[in-house]
Amino acid sequence: GQNIDQPTEMTATEGAIVQINCTYQTSGFNGLFWYQQHAGEAPTFLSYNVLDGLEEKGRFSSFLSRSKGYSYLLLKELQMKDSASYLCAALDSNYQLIWGAGTKLIIKP
Amino acid sequence: ETGVTQTPRHLVMGMTNKKSLKCEQHLGHNAMYWYKQSAKKPLELMFVYSLEERVENNSVPSRFSPECPNSSHLFLHLHTLQPEDSALYLCASSQDGGGSYNEQFFGPGTRLTVL
Numbered sequence: 001g002q003n004i005d006q007p008t009e010m011t012a013t014e015g016a017i018v019q020i021n022c023t024y025q026t027s028g029f030n031g032l033f034w035y036q037q038h039a040g041e042a043p044t045f046l047s048y049n050v051l052d053g054l055e056e057k058g059r060f061s062s063f064l065s066r067s068k069g070y071s072y073l074l075l076k077e078l079q080m081k082d083s084a085s086y087l088c089a090a091l092d093s094n095y096q097l098i099w100g101a102g103t104k105l106i107i108k109p
Numbered sequence: 110e111t112g113v114t115q116t117p118r119h120l121v122m123g124m125t126n127k128k129s130l131k132c133e134q135h136l137g138h139n140a141m142y143w144y145k146q147s148a149k150k151p152l153e154l155m156f157v158y159s160l161e162e163r164v165e166n167n168s169v170p171s172r173f174s175p176e177c178p179n180s181s182h183l184f185l186h187l188h189t190l191q192p193e194d195s196a197l198y199l200c201a202s203s204q205d206g207g208g209s210y211n212e213q214f215f216g217p218g219t220r221l222t223v224l
Contacts, residue, residue: 033212042215043215044215089152099151102149
């Protein structure tokens with residue numbers, strides 16, 4: 001079957017760095033998405049990786065290893081507003097998104 | 110109005126009620142989606158419409174009935190729901206419905222409680 005695994009919850013300190021991991025098993029692969037979802041709000045797009053390597057976008061970076069079925073989202077210089085759930089989703093061979101359950105990130109002062 | 114809007118934001122209904130959720134996108138997209146989001150579970154894709162035709166129905170119970178009158182509007186008609194249907198219902202849109210990479214843009218969701 002198709003599956004996405006990511007930690008349920010993580011805690012980090014304001015100003016620090018946190019890495020949220022995601023592993024995926026899909027029928028075929030056409031890329032991996034990260035979305036951010038604040039409580040009570042819509043998920044919003046953060047990144048898309050289809051090639052191996054690191055994509056940097058400001059304080060956020062996303063990494064992909066296709067051979068390992070692995071991705072991570074790296075958040076630097078954490079701010080209180082980064083407290084949110086982070087959703088990992090892989091695009092399978094039918095271009096259907098397979099979603100993880102999300103990682104709730106708690107930022108402490 | 111910009112992006113994807115959903116109404117109502119909150120809905121409480123009894124098991125015998127009939128209600129409808131509405132979604133509207135102002136992005137000129139051709140595909141629209143309904144998702145169910147339950148606590149600590151992955152997003153569940155319910156329906157996909159591309160150019161107003163349904164292309165995906167992931168074995169959703171018939172008590173959920175979608176309607177897509179045009180590419181900008183999507184409805185989810187609800188009747189005789191069960192308490193386990195209580196969840197956040199998210200609408201999303203994308204440029205195309207499949208066969209290519211498509212970033213999906215989400216609405217804020219309708220928080221549904223079934224008593």
